[in-house]
Amino acid sequence: MLGCAVSDRLGADTRSAPEADNARVVSSGIGSSELTAPPLGTAAVRSGLVTPDERWLAAAWPFVRDNLPAPPARVLEIGCGPLGGFVPSLRADGYRATGIDPEAPEAADYSRVDFERYDVRDPVDAVVACTSMHHVEDLGDVLDKVRSAMAPAGVLVIVEWAWERFDEATARWCFDRLAPSGAEPGAEHEHDHDHGWMHERRAEWQSSGKSWDVCCREWAEREVMHTGQEILHELDTRFDRRLLEFGPFYFSELDGVTEAEEQAAIDAGLIQAGRIQYVGGLR
Numbered sequence: 001m002l003g004c005a006v007s008d009r010l011g012a013d014t015r016s017a018p019e020a021d022n023a024r025v026v027s028s029g030i031g032s033s034e035l036t037a038p039p040l041g042t043a044a045v046r047s048g049l050v051t052p053d054e055r056w057l058a059a060a061w062p063f064v065r066d067n068l069p070a071p072p073a074r075v076l077e078i079g080c081g082p083l084g085g086f087v088p089s090l091r092a093d094g095y096r097a098t099g100i101d102p103e104a105p106e107a108a109d110y111s112r113v114d115f116e117r118y119d120v121r122d123p124v125d126a127v128v129a130c131t132s133m134h135h136v137e138d139l140g141d142v143l144d145k146v147r148s149a150m151a152p153a154g155v156l157v158i159v160e161w162a163w164e165r166f167d168e169a170t171a172r173w174c175f176d177r178l179a180p181s182g183a184e185p186g187a188e189h190e191h192d193h194d195h196g197w198m199h200e201r202r203a204e205w206q207s208s209g210k211s212w213d214v215c216c217r218e219w220a221e222r223e224v225m226h227t228g229q230e231i232l233h234e235l236d237t238r239f240d241r242r243l244l245e246f247g248p249f250y251f252s253e254l255d256g257v258t259e260a261e262e263q264a265a266i267d268a269g270l271i272q273a274g275r276i277q278y279v280g281g282l283r
Contacts, residue, residue: 079132162228249274
């Protein structure tokens, strides 16, 4: 799902000045979305017997689905990953969906290449990208290609991470809720797994002797990640912004923490909202 993190605070209301008039922090009602997971099944998501990536996809799916044109619209998903992203759900709902990712499943509905190398032969009705834009090498070039791939009435649906909002208070809140090392979050510690990115960030910080801001800024620079602000700026120079929301991002990596509980911490001012939800269209 991701692999990144941290530094600048954006203010107490979790919005920077350029965004404040056309953005909102989603209400705690967003937590209900984790109970709707067509490809996984409601019971599996509620029990936690799924991986963090699967849980994240299940939670993000309602936002994506609700902002797409009606099927059988043609949809491209950029950075679908080895699980196939939203493509199985899109196909099940009647969309003509294609997932693009070098690590995509080896199946007819996917293209195992970087989006920059993908041949878009016909205009598409929608483009979806979930936590993939902060990793691309040249964000402007990728968004230019997205724009050229879209039909005149096409829709762009983005779910992203504003890693610059992952400040010390948010990091401490998350680190305090990590599963014990070697235990799968939310699955009663019955599955061994490699340490996740949050375990790695916590360990690096504890051993660094540096402040959280310095430690995580250095990590973000090593990973060459675009900030949420950079992503929104590049989007707004190319697309007509129709919707911008901020909400919970970290719950799927935490032990026994629901999306609604993370939203409650955001509402209480304990942590920052890390998830960006954006919808745009051509001008």
